Amino acid sequence: MPAFALAHLHTSKNNDDIVEYIDKIQATLDPYQGRFRVHGGTPEVIEGEWPGTVVIIEFPDVEHARDWYASPAYQEILPLRLRHLPGSAIIIQGVGPDYDPRRTAAKLREAAG
Structure with a gap:
């Protein structure tokens, strides 16, 4: 099943570190088959508050996502983002193409019995 790395990043000004991070991140994703599905942009907030932006990267499964995040290549560039773009990040398993929420209900x- 697919998995996603999702980051909710708080707004920051661009600088050389951020540009370098963005320039280098795809090379860290390629060995793990990671693909951007959402990368920045201004979200349309329809409930609650959402300061900042969102990034969603799809992987074939949770193991690929975990291995990417822990990889030496990604860990090497991660401080470039952490110094300037605070936020939160998670890895979460997606659902398969046959997922039906009625079965979950x-x-x-x-x-509940």
Whole structure:
């Protein structure tokens, strides 16, 4: 099943470190089959608050995502972002193409008894 690395990054001014990070990140993703699905932009907030921007990177599975994040290549460039773009990041498993939320609701009803 696909997995996603998702970052909620707070707004910051661009600088040489950020440009270098963006320039180098794809090379760290390639060995793990990581592909950007969302990269920056201004989100349309329809509920709550969302200061900053979002980045979503898709991987074939959770293991690929974890291995990418822990890789020496990514860890080498990560400080370039952390120094200037505070935020939060997660890895989360996606759902398969046959996912149906009604099955999840049925399981929840059954568990509630």
